[in-house]
Amino acid sequence: MSDHSITVPIGPQHPALKEPAGFMLQVSGEKITGVSIRLGYNHRGIEKACEDRSYIQDIYLIERICGICSHSHSTAFIQAVEEIAGLQVPPRAQYIRTLVAELERLHSHLLWLGVAGHEIGFDTLLMYTWRDRESVLDLLADLTGNRVNYGINTIGGVRRDIDPAKIENILKIVDAVEERTKYYINLATEETTLIQRLSGVGALSKEDALRLGAVGPTARASGVARDVRRDDPYISYGELDFKVCTSDQCDVYGRTVVRLLELMESFSIIRQVCAKMPDGPVSVKAPRKVPAGEALSRYEAPRGEDVHYVRANGTDRPERVKVRAPTLANLQSVAKMLEDRYLADTPIIIAAIDPCFSCTDRMIVTDERSGSTRGMCWDELRRHGIEWYRARGIDTTRIKLALP
Amino acid sequence: MAQILFHIFIFPGILFLLVMSFLIEFIDRKLHARLQNRVGPPWFQPLADFIKLLGKEVVITDEADVTIFRVMPLVALTAAVTAFFYIPLWGTEAIYSFNGDLIVVLYLLTLPTLSFFLGGWYSRSVYSAIGATRALTQLFAYEVPLLLSVLASALLAGTWSLSELTRFYDAHPGWWLFNLVGFVVALIALLGKLEKVPFDIPEAETEIVAGYLTEYSGSLYAFIRLALNVEMIVGSALLAAVFFPWGLSCGPLAGFAFFILKLLVIMALITLLRSALARLRIDQMIQFCWKYVSTLAFAQVIATLIFKGVFVK
Amino acid sequence: MKKPAAMTRQLLRSLFAKPATSRYPYEPSKLPRGTRGRLKFDPAKCIGCRLCVRDCPAGGIEVTKTGDRQFEVVIDLGKCIYCGQCAENCNKEAIMLSDDFELAELQNSKLVLRYDVKPERKPAPES
Numbered sequence: 063m064s065d066h067s068i069t070v071p072i073g074p075q076h077p078a079l080k081e082p083a084g085f086m087l088q089v090s091g092e093k094i095t096g097v098s099i100r101l102g103y104n105h106r107g108i109e110k111a112c113e114d115r116s117y118i119q120d121i122y123l124i125e126r127i128c129g130i131c132s133h134s135h136s137t138a139f140i141q142a143v144e145e146i147a148g149l150q151v152p153p154r155a156q157y158i159r160t161l162v163a164e165l166e167r168l169h170s171h172l173l174w175l176g177v178a179g180h181e182i183g184f185d186t187l188l189m190y191t192w193r194d195r196e197s198v199l200d201l202l203a204d205l206t207g208n209r210v211n212y213g214i215n216t217i218g219g220v221r222r223d224i225d226p227a228k229i230e231n232i233l234k235i236v237d238a239v240e241e242r243t244k245y246y247i248n249l250a251t252e253e254t255t256l257i258q259r260l261s262g263v264g265a266l267s268k269e270d271a272l273r274l275g276a277v278g279p280t281a282r283a284s285g286v287a288r289d290v291r292r293d294d295p296y297i298s299y300g301e302l303d304f305k306v307c308t309s310d311q312c313d314v315y316g317r318t319v320v321r322l323l324e325l326m327e328s329f330s331i332i333r334q335v336c337a338k339m340p341d342g343p344v345s346v347k348a349p350r351k352v353p354a355g356e357a358l359s360r361y362e363a364p365r366g367e368d369v370h371y372v373r374a375n376g377t378d379r380p381e382r383v384k385v386r387a388p389t390l391a392n393l394q395s396v397a398k399m400l401e402d403r404y405l406a407d408t409p410i411i412i413a414a415i416d417p418c419f420s421c422t423d424r425m426i427v428t429d430e431r432s433g434s435t436r437g438m439c440w441d442e443l444r445r446h447g448i449e450w451y452r453a454r455g456i457d458t459t460r461i462k463l464a465l466p
Numbered sequence: 467m468a469q470i471l472f473h474i475f476i477f478p479g480i481l482f483l484l485v486m487s488f489l490i491e492f493i494d495r496k497l498h499a500r501l502q503n504r505v506g507p508p509w510f511q512p513l514a515d516f517i518k519l520l521g522k523e524v525v526i527t528d529e530a531d532v533t534i535f536r537v538m539p540l541v542a543l544t545a546a547v548t549a550f551f552y553i554p555l556w557g558t559e560a561i562y563s564f565n566g567d568l569i570v571v572l573y574l575l576t577l578p579t580l581s582f583f584l585g586g587w588y589s590r591s592v593y594s595a596i597g598a599t600r601a602l603t604q605l606f607a608y609e610v611p612l613l614l615s616v617l618a619s620a621l622l623a624g625t626w627s628l629s630e631l632t633r634f635y636d637a638h639p640g641w642w643l644f645n646l647v648g649f650v651v652a653l654i655a656l657l658g659k660l661e662k663v664p665f666d667i668p669e670a671e672t673e674i675v676a677g678y679l680t681e682y683s684g685s686l687y688a689f690i691r692l693a694l695n696v697e698m699i700v701g702s703a704l705l706a707a708v709f710f711p712w713g714l715s716c717g718p719l720a721g722f723a724f725f726i727l728k729l730l731v732i733m734a735l736i737t738l739l740r741s742a743l744a745r746l747r748i749d750q751m752i753q754f755c756w757k758y759v760s761t762l763a764f765a766q767v768i769a770t771l772i773f774k775g776v777f778v779k
Numbered sequence: 780m781k782k783p784a785a786m787t788r789q790l791l792r793s794l795f796a797k798p799a800t801s802r803y804p805y806e807p808s809k810l811p812r813g814t815r816g817r818l819k820f821d822p823a824k825c826i827g828c829r830l831c832v833r834d835c836p837a838g839g840i841e842v843t844k845t846g847d848r849q850f851e852v853v854i855d856l857g858k859c860i861y862c863g864q865c866a867e868n869c870n871k872e873a874i875m876l877s878d879d880f881e882l883a884e885l886q887n888s889k890l891v892l893r894y895d896v897k898p899e900r901k902p903a904p905e906s
Contacts, residue, residue, distance in 0.1 A: 070592050070674075078672040089596075092748060115836065122836040122862045181672045183663050183745025186786060189502035193799045204811035207876075213815070213862045221867065222813075245789075252785040255664055255744035405596070406747045409672040503793040504800045742784035 066090055074103045078181060078409035081419040089405050097400045104419050107443060112383040117143055117217055125211050128418050133166045134363035136215045141296060142359035142372040143217055147352045154342045155219035156298040161335045162214055164328045169198040170364035171321045174416045181409040182259040194242045201235050219345025229336050240329045247322045260315035264399035264411035267312055274394040278366020280415045282308045283316035290362035302334050314414040350378045363388055365416045389417045473561055483547055487695035488512040494737050501741040519688035527681055531588035538585030539686050542693040545577035546700050553703045554632045556722035558714050563629040568620055571704055578697050579605055586678020597677020600748055601668035607755035608658030614763035615648035618770045619708045628707055635711035642711055648766040649709040654759050656701045662736055664743040665751055702732040810880050815861045817879040818854055822894040824873035831865035831874055840865060849897050856890040
């Protein structure tokens with residue numbers, strides 16, 4: 063076998079990947095015989111950068127960890143900070159956060175459906191889902207002030223209130239998008255080529271999903287009914303009625319179905335939020351300096367469980383921020399899913415976990431001999447980068463950017 | 467001599483095909499966009515792309531075989547253009563014709579695929595190699611049904627010449643309806659030949675970047691695109707001549723208008739199919755072609771033979 | 780029921796419908812009201828309190844003293860992330876966000892806004 067196998071690099075730059083990540087595939091004919099995954103092309107040092115900024119500034123930085131689930135990250139971070147500071151967030155603020163969270167899930171899942179279509183050469187599906195997603199983005203811009211990095215969260219509440227006219231607008235758009243989602247659900251059960259390309263691809267059994275620690279729709283499509291919204295209710299999910307969608311298909315088709323059904327659940331949650339929205343203030347005054355303490359916060363992002371850890375030391379800056387993005391939890395299962403599949407299935411299998419590599423990339427120095435690990439400070443990291451490139455003949459310090 | 471040169475360079479040769487290929491590409495892209503609820507490109511976009519590509523630097527990798535890499539796009543273009551001379555355009559007579567030209571056209575249409583295979587293979591890139599292998603694998607799947615479906619139509623007419631075939635169906639109006647199943651088969655096979663979705667497996671963007679075209683750039687890439695467009699025109703024209711051989715005896719102008727209309731209808735069908743389907747995997751494509759498409763083609767041939775045995779005698 | 784090309788009806792309907800995309804920039808486009816766009820700074824209202832500088836996540840605002848009760852305010856739109864925290868912090872409504880999103884410039888320097896601020900001395904409240 064190995065005599066005839068060739069190595070196909072999928073990434074770090076490849077049309078199938080929207081962000082850099084390296085997948086080296088050993089391919090024999092069209093069959094994949096081995097996979098090695100390499101991450102770290104998109105390391106931005108955000109956790110470290112958080113330590114140099116105040117809590118208010120960190121919200122906007124954390125929000126930019128991910129361009130799609132920005133609200134997830136900022137809410138997870140803020141929940142931790144609020145817990146340390148012992149702030150009581152007004153219920154109306156919690157409802158608005160829930161509303162934005164679910165709208166974010168809508169546009170994220172619609173985006174995923176389009177990307178999945180693109181990965182299997184079904185560009186028309188991409189065009190249509192993204193067209194429908196656009197109305198959700200416009201709605202979010204209307205509610206929060208921006209299309210993706212909403213900036214609605216602030217410590218102690220939210221920054222913008224929602225008036226009844228906007229709620230009416232939300233319900234109108236939700237109805238329209240629900241209509242379209244039903245169409246896509248119908249399409250997913252009808253279109254032959256779609257089913258052929260998705261079902262049976264990227265199998266991940268329930269045992270493997272549990273063993274490899276899969277989260278979010280990836281785990282739920284393997285029959286693992288795990289959802290932080292239900293297991294450990296945060297913001298106002300405890301007061302809302304929804305069900306956790308699972309599938310026993312254990313393949314990419316199952317992941318598609320789970321996401322589509324979750325969309326339907328999201329519509330119902332948004333309607334409940336709009337109906338139950340309590341009156342009152344939308345924020346409480348937050349102190350600039352957060353008392354010493356630490357907190358762990360969990361959040362069900364569209365891609366899965368997002369975990370933030372914050373340690374405060376009594377100043378206006380956090381001492382440590384740790385982010386575990388859902389993609390990191392799911393990457394382990396990608397290698398499993400790729401086993402014995404065709405080369406042609408690679409893009410859709412990778413896309414099926416809805417990867418977000420820039421959210422994921424973290425850095426830690428590991429010494430293999432002693433087994434010890436340590437982090438690097440900002441300057442050290444910068445120096446390391448410059449030297450790494452210089453050793454390869456590129457002197458980044460001499461590059462002059464031709465900026466006017 | 468002047469006439470021959472006119473045929474080769476002006477009409478229906480290179481210049482006409484150049485204009486047609488830009489037109490056809492525009493219609494394809496515009497229709498594709500409108501089907502997807504987009505605005506789509508302006509009419510001069512294919513021409514602008516062509517000129518832009520001509521102005522770009524041609525990058526050839528160190529490991530590539532320079533001669534084959536450079537020559538293959540031109541071989542593909544030449545083969546596709548040559549095939550066009552044997553297809554009746556405005557009447558029942560093509561510019562050049564002899565008994566057996568149908569087979570020649572089919573094989574001339576295979577040449578682009580083979581030359582792309584060689585070009586891709588000798589560009590020594592992993593993606594190109596996989597794309598080239600896929601192109602050949604796919605070739606074996608669609609070539610048989612395409613040949614069989616065309617054969618069915620030729621059997622009924624009892625000739626291997628496209629011009630004679632057209633004359634036969636012109637003399638027997640309505641008989642072309644008998645070959646409709648063959649047309650469906652040929653259309654599916656043509657999708658494979660032109661590497662359009664759902665059969666764009668050899669150049670599947672999200673899997674192998676651009677397949678055998680990955681390393682091509684600049685003017686070489688421009689000529690490959692041109693060759694693909696011409697192949698699309700010739701393929702559609704062949705289908706129009708073989709399966710819709712009507713309306714050709716009502717004068718050259720009306721005949722030519724009919725020809726363009728048929729071409730556009732076939733083009734529109736291809737665009738619609740490529741918009742409405744997802745890309746298949748190579749194993750699914752082979753299975754589909756051998757299991758269903760070839761069976762249909764065989765059925766058409768057998769039906770034709772029986773029909774001929776019963777009625778034509 | 781499985782059927783190939785299940786989207787065909789939708790596609791054909793789109794053929795006769797208005798496209799969802801537009802020929803921007805030939806046709807104007809607008810973002811929803813309330814979108815945070817280009818910063819608008821009103822030097823007449825600014826008192827140089829530097830509250831905006833303190834919380835700007837991008838470090839895009841600089842306020843430097845140029846003389847007695849005189850400031851220079853430099854706002855770098857190239858650094859701005861349009862979060863609107865400065866506008867929220869400002870007690871005098873000197874910084875506002877407009878809904879202008881067409882911010883592309885060919886020169887970096889055109890994105891740097893400079894203002895000279897001379898807050899007027901308000902008459903001291905009579906006690």
